[in-house]
Amino acid sequence: MSGAGAEVHERIADEISALSETLTELSLDLHAHPELALEEKYAASRLAGLLGADFAVEEGVGGLRTAFRARAGSGSPVLAFLCEYDALPGVGHGCGHNLIAAGGVGAALALRRAAPELPGTVSCIGTPGEEGAGGKVLLLEAGVFDDVDAALMFHPGDTTMPIRHATATRRLEIEFHGVAAHAAASAHEGRSALAAMIQFFVGVDALRQFVPETSRLHGVITHGGEAPNIVPAYTRAEFMVRALTGEVVDELVDRVEAIAAGAAGATGTTVTIARGVRYAERKNNHVIAGLVAGHLRRQGVAVEQPPLRGGTGSSDIGNVSLVLPAIHPYLQVMDRGTPSHSLAMAEAVAQPRAQRAMLRMAVALACAGADLLADPELFASARAEFATRGPDLPE
Ligand SMILES: [Zn+2]
Ligand SMILES: [Zn+2]
Known part of the structure; x- marks a missing residue:
C-alpha cells in the first residue's frame, strides 16, 4: 500500500501552513462565541463561509438549521471530514469542539487545494449538537451520510491515541x-x-x-x-x-x-x-486510524495506544461508525490529567499549544484522506476491515 506519496503529503503540509492563521483565528473566534447544541448559528455560518471559496456548500441539511455539507470533486469515493462546534452550558468550549471545527475545515481545504487531481469527492459535513442532541444520528436518519464512504474527525484531549472505545x-x-x-x-x-x-x-x-x-x-x-x-x-x-x-x-x-x-x-x-x-458504541476503523497515527508521528507527535479500559464518554460518531468506516482519534492539546467538560479544558483549548496541535492533526487527517483517495487498494482494505471487525470494547 503506497498511499498518496510524499510529494502530496508535503503539499498538504504547505497548504495548512498557509491556512494556519485563518484556522487559528477561526478556532479562537468559535471559542469566544460558545453556542449550545443545535443553536450554533454563528459557528455554522463561519465554517460554511470559509469552505465556500473551494466547495459547494449547502446549509441547513438534514432538517438541522446549523448543519451543513460542503462538497468538491465528483463521484465516489466520498470522503467526509466532520466538524463539531457546539459548546456546553456553564463551561463554554469545555469539550474543545472549536478545535474539531477548525481542524476539520482545515483538512478539507488543504486536501482539496493540495491534490485536486485525486479521484472522488472531498466533503466536509457540519454536524451540530454532539452534546446530547445527537446531531449525527439525525443527519444519518435524514440520509446526509448515504453517499459517504468514510468519515474522518478527531477529538481534543489529554492524550494522543488513535483508538478509543466509547459507551x-x-x-x-x-x-x-x-x-x-x-x-x-x-x-x-x-x-x-x-x-x-x-x-x-x-x-x-x-x-x-x-x-x-x-x-x-x-x-x-x-x-x-x-x-x-x-x-x-x-x-x-x-x-x-x-x-x-x-x-x-x-x-x-x-x-x-x-x-x-x-x-x-x-x-x-x-x-x-x-x-x-x-x-451507539464506537467501531473505529483501524486502517484509517493507523494512517492518521503515521502522519502524526511523521510530524513528531508522540502517539500512544493505551489499552482500552477505564471510563469513557459517548459520542454520536458511534452511530456513524456502525454504518460506514469512521475514525475519532484523540489528540493531546493539554496537560495529562486535565478533565474534559471543565473550565480547565475550556481554558486549555484556547492556548497556542492547542492550536498548534490542531494544525498538525489537520495535516494528518488530510494526508490520510489523500492516501485513501489515491490508493483504491488502501480504501478497499479499510472497507474490508469495516465489514469484518466489530465495535471496540474494553478488555
Ligand atoms: Zn463533550
Ligand atoms: Zn466533545
Missing part, C-alpha cells in the same frame, strides 16, 4: 406531576412530585449494584419545586443511561423507567418520560 448512551427527560397544596395547612390534599423524584433517585441507587459494572446511571434534577411552603406539583430531571453497547442501554432504560413508574405509584403522582436519541 452507548441514551438521555431521558423525566417529569413527575403531582398536586400542589399548602405544605402545612393542607398537606394531605397534596401529592408531591418532589417526593416522587427523590424516590426515583433512591431507586436508581438501589439498582446500581445489579447492573454490568461498566454501566453508568447519572442525572440531575432541573426543577425541584416552587417554594418550601407549597407541595411541589411538578419536578423534572435529565438522566443518562450508559453501557458498553446500545443493546444493554435499552435493557437498562427499561429498568430505569420501571423505577420511575414505581416512584409515581408510591407517591400518588404520575410520570412522563421522553427518550432522547440513543448514542
Whole structure:
C-alpha cells in the first residue's frame, strides 16, 4: 500500500501552513462565541463561509438549521471530514469542539487545494449538537451520510491515541406531576412530585449494584419545586443511561423507567418520560486510524495506544461508525490529567499549544484522506476491515 506519496503529503503540509492563521483565528473566534447544541448559528455560518471559496456548500441539511455539507470533486469515493462546534452550558468550549471545527475545515481545504487531481469527492459535513442532541444520528436518519464512504474527525484531549472505545448512551427527560397544596395547612390534599423524584433517585441507587459494572446511571434534577411552603406539583430531571453497547442501554432504560413508574405509584403522582436519541458504541476503523497515527508521528507527535479500559464518554460518531468506516482519534492539546467538560479544558483549548496541535492533526487527517483517495487498494482494505471487525470494547 503506497498511499498518496510524499510529494502530496508535503503539499498538504504547505497548504495548512498557509491556512494556519485563518484556522487559528477561526478556532479562537468559535471559542469566544460558545453556542449550545443545535443553536450554533454563528459557528455554522463561519465554517460554511470559509469552505465556500473551494466547495459547494449547502446549509441547513438534514432538517438541522446549523448543519451543513460542503462538497468538491465528483463521484465516489466520498470522503467526509466532520466538524463539531457546539459548546456546553456553564463551561463554554469545555469539550474543545472549536478545535474539531477548525481542524476539520482545515483538512478539507488543504486536501482539496493540495491534490485536486485525486479521484472522488472531498466533503466536509457540519454536524451540530454532539452534546446530547445527537446531531449525527439525525443527519444519518435524514440520509446526509448515504453517499459517504468514510468519515474522518478527531477529538481534543489529554492524550494522543488513535483508538478509543466509547459507551452507548441514551438521555431521558423525566417529569413527575403531582398536586400542589399548602405544605402545612393542607398537606394531605397534596401529592408531591418532589417526593416522587427523590424516590426515583433512591431507586436508581438501589439498582446500581445489579447492573454490568461498566454501566453508568447519572442525572440531575432541573426543577425541584416552587417554594418550601407549597407541595411541589411538578419536578423534572435529565438522566443518562450508559453501557458498553446500545443493546444493554435499552435493557437498562427499561429498568430505569420501571423505577420511575414505581416512584409515581408510591407517591400518588404520575410520570412522563421522553427518550432522547440513543448514542451507539464506537467501531473505529483501524486502517484509517493507523494512517492518521503515521502522519502524526511523521510530524513528531508522540502517539500512544493505551489499552482500552477505564471510563469513557459517548459520542454520536458511534452511530456513524456502525454504518460506514469512521475514525475519532484523540489528540493531546493539554496537560495529562486535565478533565474534559471543565473550565480547565475550556481554558486549555484556547492556548497556542492547542492550536498548534490542531494544525498538525489537520495535516494528518488530510494526508490520510489523500492516501485513501489515491490508493483504491488502501480504501478497499479499510472497507474490508469495516465489514469484518466489530465495535471496540474494553478488555
Ligand atoms: Zn463533550
Ligand atoms: Zn466533545
